[in-house]
Amino acid sequence: MTDTAPGAAELVAAVPGLARYLQPATLLHPYAEPDADVFGSRIGGPALWPTGKPWPHCTARHPDDDYRIPRKPPEERAVPTALIPLALIRAEDAPHLPWPEGSDLLQVLWCPNDHDDIQGERYYYGPAVELHWQRAAELTPATPPPPLRSEEDYYLPQPCALRPEQVLDLPDRDELPEELSSAVAEFAERRGIEHERDLGRADGWKLGGWPSWHCTDLIPIDCGCGARMTHLLTVESGDDPGLSLGRHGELHVFVCPVDLAHPAGLDIQG
């Protein structure tokens, strides 16, 4: 988007039918901070966990396991691997998320390895993600075992603090019914805007709001229970967190609106 691209509010004023697609979102704006507040919203950094509870491990098969332990038969090659902290979010920084009763902190953990069979029929090749909705008062600093991981550091986030910014977000045109999509296209033409596909949608690390479909066009992300999942988090490649997802693209994490305990939905664009 250029500096002159209209924001979500201006778009809704021009195309009122968009109003019901407005979703609150928090842009995270991460910046390198090796000493970020352990209990504050952040990316990477030290682990927090309830005392006495085991640290989560990934037990999925990793394509790289074939190289790590080639002498075992394929069905015995999955190596349980400690997850690592990807992001920690305090409820006050993203109040619009679907916080379960009593929870005030979301930990996003992931397995810093590639996985190729964790999303059922849907194609996916990237890290496995777990969401833990917790109470800050029940957590203490923890020292998880080091993760087994690929040689590359693509999936090891550099510690960052955040500058959360609340915005209203609009979806890519893929998500809109034809008449609204056409109305946006006409508005863009009147304004001389060439790339109108994602007008009103914010890029970068983001909680809530809408995902980008810039590579594949819209792919419905359905939970195993049948519900259409909603966008929770966009993880962006590059900049201070220093991650690289897909071809230096972005990872989208989705949650089930029926039950947050259902496994997260995952999709990588680009």
Ligand SMILES: [Zn+2]
């Ligand atoms: Zn794994």
Ligand SMILES: [Zn+2]
């Ligand atoms: Zn579900």
